[in-house]
Amino acid sequence: MTSSSERTATSSERTATDTSLETPVRLSIDEVDVEVAAGASVLDACTAAGIDTPTLCFAENLTPVNACRICVVEHEGSRTLIPACSRRAEDGMAIQTDSERVRHSRKMILEFLASGVDLSQADPLASLVSEYGADPARYGDAVATMDEDVRIEDDLYVRDYDKCVLCYKCVEACGDDAQHTFAIAVAGRGFDARISTEFDVELPDSACVYCGNCVAVCPTNALQFTTEFDLRTAGEWRPDEQTTTRTVCSYCGVGCNLDLHVQDETIVKVTSPNDHSVTSGHLCIKGRFGWGYVHGR
Numbered sequence: 275m276t277s278s279s280e281r282t283a284t285s286s287e288r289t290a291t292d293t294s295l296e297t298p299v300r301l302s303i304d305e306v307d308v309e310v311a312a313g314a315s316v317l318d319a320c321t322a323a324g325i326d327t328p329t330l331c332f333a334e335n336l337t338p339v340n341a342c343r344i345c346v347v348e349h350e351g352s353r354t355l356i357p358a359c360s361r362r363a364e365d366g367m368a369i370q371t372d373s374e375r376v377r378h379s380r381k382m383i384l385e386f387l388a389s390g391v392d393l394s395q396a397d398p399l400a401s402l403v404s405e406y407g408a409d410p411a412r413y414g415d416a417v418a419t420m421d422e423d424v425r426i427e428d429d430l431y432v433r434d435y436d437k438c439v440l441c442y443k444c445v446e447a448c449g450d451d452a453q454h455t456f457a458i459a460v461a462g463r464g465f466d467a468r469i470s471t472e473f474d475v476e477l478p479d480s481a482c483v484y485c486g487n488c489v490a491v492c493p494t495n496a497l498q499f500t501t502e503f504d505l506r507t508a509g510e511w512r513p514d515e516q517t518t519t520r521t522v523c524s525y526c527g528v529g530c531n532l533d534l535h536v537q538d539e540t541i542v543k544v545t546s547p548n549d550h551s552v553t554s555g556h557l558c559i560k561g562r563f564g565w566g567y568v569h570g571r
Contacts, residue, residue, distance in 0.1 A: 301367035444488035486562035
């Protein structure tokens with residue numbers, strides 16, 4: 275049996291541990307002292323310091339997977355650069371976010387991506403290529419994409435592998451982080467690696483439930499709404515002229531918030547705010563795609 279004194283000691287140790295977890299963490303980011311909550315990431319500390327750190331595979335509503343390494347920063351005393359999105363902030367850390375070593379690493383990653391992926395619809399990444407002086411043409415004049423036709427297997431969204439950067443966001447959204455459907459994963463190796471359904475079956479024959487959460491988190495438009503794809507193909511996609519209206523989904527009583535993207539008085543796609551307490555940016559098939567009735571179709 276456990277004695278009373280042993281139980282008291284154990285309880286005291288647990289209380290001490292809980293208290294330590296609540297103790298703020300103090301570190302420096304680019305020689306600026308920052309204080310963040312225990313458990314916060316280095317990326318959180320960068321944000322607290324007012325420093326915009328580039329990310330690609332990171333999303334606020336997904337678990338960091340450390341796939342892209344664009345967010346790497348230099349930690350004094352560390353042999354390698356560390357991923358800011360997933361590395362926990364620790365007391366006494368001295369972080370440099372814009373050192374020569376960091377900029378060189380990001381430049382190389384951007385060159386690799388831009389030399390093998392079509393980034394024509396990934397404006398944030400294209401801006402980073404310019405900001406870091408990346409020169410993907412060093413690896414060849416033409417972008418060495420998979421050179422595959424866009425996969426159109428339904429009326430809801432399309433897949434364009436030439437634009438996929440394997441950030442894993444869609445896999446996370448389809449898995450534990452949101453939908454728990456596990457319809458997609460990374461298949462193949464090296465240059466043949468791609469996001470795929472099981473046995474590469476067509477989407478209607480897979481476990482996909484068409485929630486569209488994978489589309490919502492894709493940073494390069496490798497996954498995009500068919501409505502957007504059709505408008506782009508016709509040269510009629512005009513995001514600067516679109517308006518966004520927030521409303522509540524009318525299908526059930528959960529209370530999911532929807533952002534209706536409207537062009538020419540027609541809804542062209544639906545998203546959900548990442549900071550909404552109900553959805554965290556995720557929706558079901560009805561909320562994401564079931565808005566045709568608004569136009570009497």
